[in-house]
Amino acid sequence: MSSLPTGPGPTTPPPALPEGALRVVALGGIGEVGRNMTVFEFGGRLLIVDCGVLFPEDDQPGVDLILPDFRAIEDRLEDIDGLVLTHGHEDHIGAVPFLLRLVPDLKIYGSRFTNALLAAKAKEHRQRPNLIEVREGEHRKVGAFDLEFFAVNHSIPDALAVAIRTPAGVVLHTGDIKLDQLPLDGRLTDLAGFSRLGDEGVDLFCVDSTNAEVPGFVMPERDIGPVLDDVVRKVDQRVIVACFASHVHRVQQVLDAAVRHGRRVAFVGRSMVRNMGIAADLGLLNVPDGLLVNLDQAGDLPESKVLFVSTGSQGEPLSALSRMARGEHRQISIRSGDTVVLASSMIPGNETAVFGVVNGLTRLGANVVHQGNAKVHVSGHASAGELLYLYNAVRPSNVMPVHGEWKHLRANGELAVRTGVAPENVVIAEDGVVVDLVDGKASRTGRVEVGHVYVDGLSVGDVGESTLSDRLVLGEGGFIAITVAVDTNTGRAVTRPTVSGRGFSDDPKALDAVLPMVEMELARTEAEGITDTHRIAQAVRRVVGRWVADTYRRRPMIVPTVIPV
Amino acid sequence: MSSLPTGPGPTTPPPALPEGALRVVALGGIGEVGRNMTVFEFGGRLLIVDCGVLFPEDDQPGVDLILPDFRAIEDRLEDIDGLVLTHGHEDHIGAVPFLLRLVPDLKIYGSRFTNALLAAKAKEHRQRPNLIEVREGEHRKVGAFDLEFFAVNHSIPDALAVAIRTPAGVVLHTGDIKLDQLPLDGRLTDLAGFSRLGDEGVDLFCVDSTNAEVPGFVMPERDIGPVLDDVVRKVDQRVIVACFASHVHRVQQVLDAAVRHGRRVAFVGRSMVRNMGIAADLGLLNVPDGLLVNLDQAGDLPESKVLFVSTGSQGEPLSALSRMARGEHRQISIRSGDTVVLASSMIPGNETAVFGVVNGLTRLGANVVHQGNAKVHVSGHASAGELLYLYNAVRPSNVMPVHGEWKHLRANGELAVRTGVAPENVVIAEDGVVVDLVDGKASRTGRVEVGHVYVDGLSVGDVGESTLSDRLVLGEGGFIAITVAVDTNTGRAVTRPTVSGRGFSDDPKALDAVLPMVEMELARTEAEGITDTHRIAQAVRRVVGRWVADTYRRRPMIVPTVIPV
Structure with missing residues (x-):
């Protein structure tokens, strides 16, 4: 326990920077x-x-x-x-x-x-x-x-x-x-x-x-070499090694093990192929002639003669390795006796995804070697x-x-x-x-001021905290939408209200009570002479929100739309 | 690598159970x-x-x-x-x-x-x-x-x-x-x-x-006692220990340390209060007379004379400890020099939440003792x-x-x-x-057949895979709702379409292009003599979905509602 100055620090803008500072x-x-x-x-x-x-x-x-x-x-x-x-x-x-x-x-x-x-x-x-x-x-x-x-x-x-x-x-x-x-x-x-x-x-x-x-102290990277070598030596079926696509030295040691045990190597995953190409071009990765094969060629080799170096070590759901673990990879289907090595750390927050991949591979019969059971990462x-x-x-x-x-x-x-x-x-x-x-x-x-600037798809910055907060509400509870057309002169509904829910319930009858409740509320607003569509929408939101909280103890987003006609 | 039978096993119903089996x-x-x-x-x-x-x-x-x-x-x-x-x-x-x-x-x-x-x-x-x-x-x-x-x-x-x-x-x-x-x-x-x-x-x-x-082998539970004792002994401000609300022996060791160092104890969190009451009643937890105080009494004691035993060791967002870490707890506000002990494991999947609590407490100046830096859990x-x-x-x-x-x-x-x-x-x-x-x-x-049976709020089983899949879509991308009333005799829109999005963008102009696009599509369906509201809705969904994918490369849920009048 030290005497470090603590606390998050100042909250006001800084003074002008003194000259020479x-x-x-x-x-x-x-x-x-x-x-x-x-x-x-x-x-x-x-x-x-x-x-x-x-x-x-x-x-x-x-x-x-x-x-x-x-x-x-x-x-x-x-x-x-x-x-x-x-x-x-x-x-x-x-x-x-x-x-x-x-x-x-x-x-x-x-x-x-x-x-x-x-x-x-x-x-x-x-x-x-x-x-x-x-x-x-x-x-x-x-x-x-x-x-x-x-x-x-x-x-x-x-x-x-x-x-x-x-x-x-x-x-x-x-x-x-x-x-x-x-x-x-x-x-x-x-x-x-x-x-x-x-x-x-x-x-x-x-x-x-x-x-x-x-x-x-961190163990030397080169101490991983003998561990990888040992895994590859003992196995007579396919070996798949997943690691970060920029970890040239890790991949080098995998290639060295493959060479020693007479296996050809196929890179799997776009970033792996690209980065290792760059590294080889710059002389940072030593790839013996004839070592590399593509995925189709790899499929034609005996299982004991091939090794795959793949992305997906963090359990990314769209990666090659995750697809293998789900039995959905087009070219590589895991068989009992295959060996998968996760030669990588587990970035905090990715644990569940990585364990999901490990369990999926294990369930299909693969032996999975990872940081938890062998020294395959530093x-x-x-x-x-x-x-x-x-x-x-x-x-x-x-x-x-x-x-x-x-x-x-x-x-x-x-x-x-x-x-x-x-x-x-x-x-x-x-x-x-x-x-x-x-x-x-x-x-x-x-x-x-420093905030989070989000990239979602093609655009930068238009998704902010308000959109994320809506997404969290929708993701937790879905929404219930109520739509009705109202004559703005009289406040009278000119259509029956439409009620629909998404992400709320699998039960088709779950929202059956909403329609009569909304109709009753619309009769009330009409009787009170309310013609403002915004006020009518608020009234509908209130009555449906209260009902769903009481009946289900849930908080879906309530989305009333009142169309003026 | 063993020869265990692998693979997920049979997929068909079992035969009748033989007699005596x-x-x-x-x-x-x-x-x-x-x-x-x-x-x-x-x-x-x-x-x-x-x-x-x-x-x-x-x-x-x-x-x-x-x-x-x-x-x-x-x-x-x-x-x-x-x-x-x-x-x-x-x-x-x-x-x-x-x-x-x-x-x-x-x-x-x-x-x-x-x-x-x-x-x-x-x-x-x-x-x-x-x-x-x-x-x-x-x-x-x-x-x-x-x-x-x-x-x-x-x-x-x-x-x-x-x-x-x-x-x-x-x-x-x-x-x-x-x-x-x-x-x-x-x-x-x-x-x-x-x-x-x-x-x-x-x-x-x-x-x-x-x-x-x-x-x-797992270290004996009682070896944690001296570690806890050491923490409490060295500190002259408040000590907050978080652990599972059913871990009677862990709590016993915390109480023993408090007694040895002259601190009174307050339990924080409903399940902690309830379970420790039961344990004490059954003679499983030894609580010396006068040791326990409530939260208000604890607030009146000198900081060196009080110890809190709290829930929230898994970073549960509504727990007392998480509220302290965010500076939102009503009775306990963390100050520089307070000590928080997480005497608990980290259940896989909770890492991000737990680290969030640790960082929040550290930011406010607390010394945080946890499994990673002291033997406070087995x-x-x-x-x-x-x-x-x-x-x-x-x-x-x-x-x-x-x-x-x-x-x-x-x-x-x-x-x-x-x-x-x-x-x-x-x-x-x-x-x-x-x-x-x-x-x-x-x-x-x-x-x-064995599936997941979900409890959401008061009801059991009505939230199923279809609802969850909708929630995931809504949570990732929000929705864009388009509503229009259509004369089912002519197929003509009798209102201007209403367009609204939630969880899509913070930019109020993000959906400005949708209204004219939908009006053009409605003109087309009308011209083609389409009067079926379902087909009109499908046409609207298609045109808006394509636009949003091309323009934003996102996949919000598109929710068209066509009201027949």
């Missing part, structure tokens, strides 16, 4: 896991780090994606000097196409693989972004900001941390990070570079909080032990935990304190909270 | 976690073990409870000799009031605490069930069935296993079980009794599968190591894993095989699969 505002990614986007301001100029999406929760039905809220910068688009992408995961690059709609010529700085993934995504949006390749060790001046990039190890190749130098001081932003000391590609997180920067003096350290609550984010290394290397004056929910941010802040950072120099700032670095001291000075 | 059918609880209910049949007579509820998932919106499907027995109610309740958890007793509606004079056999909890529940349903108290060690003839009861340790006091003897053989049903070797109340699971029964010969062993995938179900003890004690001829999803059932079956049970004598039978014990061999012989 640096301002930091997250428009997403703090207080939540996803849609990472942090805006740095110095001397009237802006630098953005990352621009990702968040995936919706159950209380956001029908939503496809959630974007960072651009309102805080939408009047200052011409002040943006550039966008830095730390790596190619969706929660860091997924919202870029939406930002490009506002700033088509935005200068985007990323590593080779990050830029390649973004280019592929932008192509789907028919955009050709202005991509500038940067690499570890490189210094680059971007407008008012002097940037330096550092190699970082994560669950995707070619990730970067970025140092941002301005006259206000030095900021180091880790992006997503871990400290695998035996990385598959030999590309270590540049702890030595961080130490050197620490010698120089880091004024503000923005640190990945995802696993701050997890004690100890996290991409530093655990507490690794974070201590980072703090001790960087020795920052101020710390701002990023990437995480409140419990993660706070746990991360407490780690900083244990390495000697003063508790009052740890700033916990959820989305929208303004942090100013003034004379070497970071503090929360105000708050800008 | 025993039939077993689960109407709930196998292939899922919850609504446990198993029916045993011998010589035309029926014995039921447990009758619980299942809590709904996200794809069952608006549903309050899910009941076992009584259809398989509803024509044979007079054949039921009795209902045995193994313990008082909701997933074992929650559906009894609904079965009592069909069989009001049902003979119900349960332990003292189980019966007391059921009596309290039945009272809310204005029922007075015929409760017969049984206890461990007791033999009792119930119609065609000779029963023997065994003490069992679980996360609620006074749990029982039951042996069912008929001329077809001996069945042992564990109920929910674990093997805490240092139980708080000294009441061990009767492994010696199981061994004695094993000497006699157990023909069918129905075994709790919940934790079959978890290696090793499971109530035997892990794999304990299950091996059970199999080795009982040495059954046939095994039928119960209480669990497919992955649990299969893991449990594999444990049985490892202790020497022949793989072909392990029957994995999901809900509705009929298992017959004939001449000492159990096998799956058929299937009876």
Whole structure:
């Protein structure tokens, strides 16, 4: 239990930024896991780090994606000097196409693989972004900001941390990070570079909080190889391995196991095929000639000679793996003795879906190997032990935990304190909270408005809290619609009312009582001389709502329509 | 990887039960976690073990409870000799009031605490069930069935296993079980009794599968005591402990810690107050005089002198704890430095809700202690190591894993095989699969229909799959309603169409294009001489549905109403 400053922070707009000071505002990614986007301001100029999406929760039905809220910068688009992408995961690059709609010529700085993934995504949006390749060790001046990039190890190749130098001081932003000391590609997180920067003096350290609550250290990625090898070796039927479609090193180890045991490999799922193609083209994935087959060719091979690498490790209902678990996949039907490996984490909120897939596969006779019964996954984010290394290397004056929910941010802040950072120099700032670095001291000075921006189908932002609240009511209880045409001179109904319900009951007689009740109410409103259609509709809503609450103890939406004739 | 018989099993109705054979059918609880209910049949007579509820998932919106499907027995109610309740958890007793509606004079056999909890529940349903108290060690003839009861340790006091003897053989049903070797109340699971029964010969062993995938052993419940004590000792502000409202031994340890550190205790939440009252009355919970205070009294005490024991450990949105996390609780507002202990598991599917509560409390400044950062919970179900003890004690001829999803059932079956049970004598039978014990061999012989029976508000069963599917559509996309009155002689619209959408868009202009489109379509149907209101409605639905899919790429429900005048 520490003495960290707690509570959600200021609620009022920030003061004007003092000259020579640096301002930091997250428009997403703090207080939540996803849609990472942090805006740095110095001397009237802006630098953005990352621009990702968040995936919706159950209380956001029908939503496809959630974007960072651009309102805080939408009047200052011409002040943006550039966008830095730390790596190619969706929660860091997924919202870029939406930002490009506002700033088509935005200068985007990323590593080779990050830029390649973004280019592929932008192509789907028919955009050709202005991509500038940067690499570890490189210094680059971007407008008012002097940037330096550092190699970082994560669950995707070619990730970067970025140092941002301005006259206000030095900021180091880790992006997503871990400290695998035996990385598959030999590309270590540049702890030595961080130490050197620490010698120089880091004024503000923005640190990945995802696993701050997890004690100890993440096992090396390469330790998964022998486990996968063991599974493939023992099995003489089909093997299906599901993992994230951007986890090149995980897939590499699966391919290596397939090669060793004489299996050909088919990629399943659009994003898997696309990303592994990009990785192979860039030399990040080593695919021996003749190893890959397509799904039709795979179907012709003996069961002991094929291995599938599939998407769907999070139980996504439309994914190939979910369709296999339901027995609905066109080309792959699970048979007793097949082996399915979920070489992936379970993102919080996806548990029910993932377990549903595991149960479906098990029911069909598959042996399912997963994180719970074998070491087939390691996290991409530093655990507490690794974070201590980072703090001790960087020795920052101020710390701002990023990437995480409140419990993660706070746990991360407490780690900083244990390495000697003063508790009052740890700033916990959820989305929208303004942090100013003034004379070497970071503090929360105000708050800008940050909401959820929903993408549903083709449109952005028209689905808001009011629509979602209606959807929740409709989803819980359906609706009862009552329609009647009324003569607005007399207030008399000129048709019999129509009553229909959807999502209310399977019983065709469930609403039989409504019609006479509405007719009686209409007789009453007519007798009282009420001719206003709105008032008549309100009266109908009231009487039906009361009846359904009393009779069923339910709260469907009551939708009266009174047509004036 | 074992050679267990796999696949979901037969799909056809079972043959007639041979004379002298025993039939077993689960109407709930196998292939899922919850609504446990198993029916045993011998010589035309029926014995039921447990009758619980299942809590709904996200794809069952608006549903309050899910009941076992009584259809398989509803024509044979007079054949039921009795209902045995193994313990008082909701997933074992929650559906009894609904079965009592069909069989009001049902003979119900349960332990003292189980019966007391059921009596309290039945009272809310204005029922007075015929409760017969049984206890461990007791033999009792119930119609065609000779029963023997065994003490069992679980996360609620006074749990029982039951042996069912008929001329077809001996069945042992564990109920929910674990093997805490240092139980708080000294009441061990009767492994010696199981061994004695094993000497006699157990023909069918129905075994709790919940934790079959978890290696090793469950830590003793009493080891939580010192952890709780440590938390309470270190804190000088308020302490709030949330746990299940039936976990008497957990609450006992909290009370003991409060006593040691001079804190008074207030129970928060209706079920907590009720159940702990019952437990104290029966001598199962030791409450020193003067320890308890009510919420108002608690508010008057110094913060270091009070401890709250609350419901809400699963993140239930209406619970006291969730309201505290949102800052909406009337009497308890969380302050920086308060300590909240979640002394409970996280039931799969509740993760997001629980983490939401943890983040809300953390954001307000509370220190949150939970399973993830302290040993404040142990499971109530035997892990794999304990299950091996059970199999080795009982040495059954046939095994039928119960209480669990497919992955649990299969893991449990594999444990049985490892202790020497022949793989072909392990029957994995999901809900509705009929298992017959004939001449000492159990096998799956058929299937009876078993569906989900939903309780929504006051009514049972009228909400079915069609209503739920409508709710899912409405919840994802809302609806667009178009209403028009049409002269059925001419097919001409006599009003302008009314267009309204709910749960579709926050943008008031989103549906502006619909009215002219519908008017054009109505002109077309009129011109074609279409006067049938159903056909006109279909035409309107088609044109609006196509437009919304093209324009928005969304699928709201389209609800056309054509009123004949």
